[in-house]
Amino acid sequence: MRIGPLAAxxxxxxxTLSVAATDAPRGRGLEAQVLERIxxxxxxxxxxxxxxxxxxxxxxxxxVFAPGDRNGVYTREGVSAVDEAIAFLxxxxxxPPLDHGDLLALAAQDHAGDQGxxxxxxxxxxxxxxxGERVRRRGGDVxxxxxxxxxxxxxxxxxxxxxxxDGVPGRGxxxxxxxxxxxxxxxxxxxxxxxxxxxxxxLAATRDGGPALPQVANRARTPARARAR
Numbered sequence: 001m002r003i004g005p006l007a008a009x010x011x012x013x014x015x016t017l018s019v020a021a022t023d024a025p026r027g028r029g030l031e032a033q034v035l036e037r038i039x040x041x042x043x044x045x046x047x048x049x050x051x052x053x054x055x056x057x058x059x060x061x062x063x064v065f066a067p068g069d070r071n072g073v074y075t076r077e078g079v080s081a082v083d084e085a086i087a088f089l090x091x092x093x094x095x096p097p098l099d100h101g102d103l104l105a106l107a108a109q110d111h112a113g114d115q116g117x118x119x120x121x122x123x124x125x126x127x128x129x130x131x132g133e134r135v136r137r138r139g140g141d142v143x144x145x146x147x148x149x150x151x152x153x154x155x156x157x158x159x160x161x162x163x164x165x166d167g168v169p170g171r172g173x174x175x176x177x178x179x180x181x182x183x184x185x186x187x188x189x190x191x192x193x194x195x196x197x198x199x200x201x202x203l204a205a206t207r208d209g210g211p212a213l214p215q216v217a218n219r220a221r222t223p224a225r226a227r228a229r
Contacts, residue, residue, distance in 0.1 A: 031105065031187035033155035034199055038177055038185065039097035041089075041163060045178075048163070049089035055160065056082045066157075076167030085164045085174065092178060101207045104144065104186025107134040108200040111146075112188040115200075119193030121150060131202060132209065140208035145182065147173040147203075150195040158189075158199045181205045181212060 041048040058064050062078040075081065111134055114125045123131055123146055132142030149158045162173040176182070182203040192198040205212035 030153070030155060030189045030199070031109075032100075034158050034187045034189070034201065035098065035100060035185055037155050037159040038201070041159060042095040042178060043097055045089040045092040045094060049086045052082055052086050052089070052160070052164070056086075081164050081166040084171075088171075088174065089163075095178060095180060096183065098183060098185040098203065099207070101184035101186045101202075101204065101209075103135060103138045103140040103208045104184060104202040104204060105188060106138045106186065107131070107140070107144075107188075107209075108146075108186045108202040109188030109190070110134050110138070111148075112190040112198050112200045115148075116190045116192045116198050119195075121148070121194075123148070135202065135204075135209040140204075141206075141210040143204060143206075143211050144209045145176040145179065145203045147176050147201045149173075149199045149201075150192060151197060152199065153197040162201070176203055177201075179203070183212075 055064075055066075056079045058066055059075075059079045059082075060072070062075050063072040064075060065072045111123075111125060111131075115121065118126055120126070125134065129137070131144050131146035135144050136142050147162050149161050152158045152161055159177075162177060165171040165174045183205055184207045185201055185203045187199060187201050189197065189199040202209075204210075
């Protein structure tokens with residue numbers, strides 16, 4: 001039996017020097033699938049609740065034996081975390097899908113590569129950079145949220161781990177995925193020395209991690225002559 005993978009969520013507003021993005025994120029296949037599954041859950045929370053009802057059938061006590069997995073994965077809360085997620089999804093209103101953000105994806109891939117090489121966990125890179133700092137280095141801004149999945153190489157499993165949020169006080173990963181004012185996301189995945197796989201999801205209200213100005217503020221900045229047209 002293997003120990004269940006960890007997950008970590010974080011909402012950051014940090015700053016550092018800016019470096020322009022020049023390369024494309026690696027392994028776009030899995031990343032695109034993860035974003036697609038996140039959007040499915042955001043747009044169809046009750047349908048996703050039905051998927052979790054099916055998933056809970058594979059539990060034997062605190063161990064879940066997914067189809068094709070003879071070893072099973074130990075969970076901290078068993079089906080109670082799944083049931084709590086189902087109840088949350090039944091109450092959750094549908095949300096708009098998240099669009100892909102290139103800078104967010106580059107920053108997410110940076111962190112996935114850094115953590116994978118070191119076998120590390122958490123939201124600080126080996127040089128001490130946080131999520132916002134990594135986005136700014138890629139030419140964006142610092143107003144981002146970040147969720148990380150460890151141990152999962154399948155998009156369904158990655159997103160399910162973050163939504164069920166087993167053993168995580170406050171369900172921080174789930175709250176980030178269903179945060180109403182987030183409109184963009186970037187995903188970076190790769191090999192992990194300790195857990196096998198890691199997927200980083202960086203989310204923001206804007207494509208580059210900049211602050212989303214309220215529409216009232218935007219109107220206030222618009223000259224009266226321009227508004228009258």
